[in-house]
Amino acid sequence: MVIECKHVWNLISGYLDGTLTAEEQEVIQKHLETCEICSAILDSTRNIIVLTADERVFELPAGFSERLHARLAAELGTDGGRGASPP
Amino acid sequence: MDTQRDSGDEAKMIASILAGETQLYHELVRPHERSVYLMALSYMKNEADAEDVAQEAFLKAFRALSSFRAESKFGTWLISITLNEARNRLRRKSAAPMQSLDVPPDEEGAVSPALLRDWREVPSEALERSEVKQMIASAVEALPEIYRSVFVLRDVEELSVNETAEALSLSVPAVKVRLHRARMMLQKQLAPQLRTVTATAKRRWFPW
Numbered sequence: 078m079v080i081e082c083k084h085v086w087n088l089i090s091g092y093l094d095g096t097l098t099a100e101e102q103e104v105i106q107k108h109l110e111t112c113e114i115c116s117a118i119l120d121s122t123r124n125i126i127v128l129t130a131d132e133r134v135f136e137l138p139a140g141f142s143e144r145l146h147a148r149l150a151a152e153l154g155t156d157g158g159r160g161a162s163p164p
Numbered sequence: 165m166d167t168q169r170d171s172g173d174e175a176k177m178i179a180s181i182l183a184g185e186t187q188l189y190h191e192l193v194r195p196h197e198r199s200v201y202l203m204a205l206s207y208m209k210n211e212a213d214a215e216d217v218a219q220e221a222f223l224k225a226f227r228a229l230s231s232f233r234a235e236s237k238f239g240t241w242l243i244s245i246t247l248n249e250a251r252n253r254l255r256r257k258s259a260a261p262m263q264s265l266d267v268p269p270d271e272e273g274a275v276s277p278a279l280l281r282d283w284r285e286v287p288s289e290a291l292e293r294s295e296v297k298q299m300i301a302s303a304v305e306a307l308p309e310i311y312r313s314v315f316v317l318r319d320v321e322e323l324s325v326n327e328t329a330e331a332l333s334l335s336v337p338a339v340k341v342r343l344h345r346a347r348m349m350l351q352k353q354l355a356p357q358l359r360t361v362t363a364t365a366k367r368r369w370f371p372w
Contacts, residue, residue: 090340117281117283118279122348124283124286125350125351125355127288128300129300133297134301135205137198138211141215144215145222149223152223
């Protein structure tokens, strides 16, 4: 079965997640063997997903955790909060 | 997301907190700090507001803890609280009507990817360069909201499709469609930009 590139593009996400039917998966696999454009689209999409998942892209601001827990402590009445007693 | 702790442990911690051991709340939320902050950031688009929304979401979750139902995961419940907080704040902030959040998007029309003849892998080490990091972060932040929230949860925070659907109150098919579009939009935007990175990479990484 021959399919058009556009049809392949619609299934790229499912292909990457492995959620296509066995038949769809196979048809795409075959298409990719001979279509360099679709292969490049698939590779670049996969590459971009890997990069966006890297923790370095979106980092917590410095001191985020400390400030959060200080605020929680104040609310919860736990250590470090309003009711903290001096040593 | 923390994979070390299962939802049974969380349920026990929550029961203890409700029974009065409130200090355990600090431990309960630690694994979720990043996902809550990122969700807030994807809406507020600046660090200060995102941090504020995240703090507020953690406080609201604490106050509402007794209404948490164990059939959902604590993490996804937190995300939905964060989302509400961010949306409310944006609504208060701008008098102008914002992009509708509830009306289903135009599900017609596919997003065409950027056409390339070959792709040279951009290695993760490229993220050591701030301009590459910035390029990727900006592209994610520029996605339309309905695609961005799905993408951030599924591909940045790596929640499952089902968890993403639950956190956003969407159907699983809707998550899949939006995720696909988001990925194609990012490919379209980033693939041409990232190519220039690999083109100059050799010279920059190996200056000798």
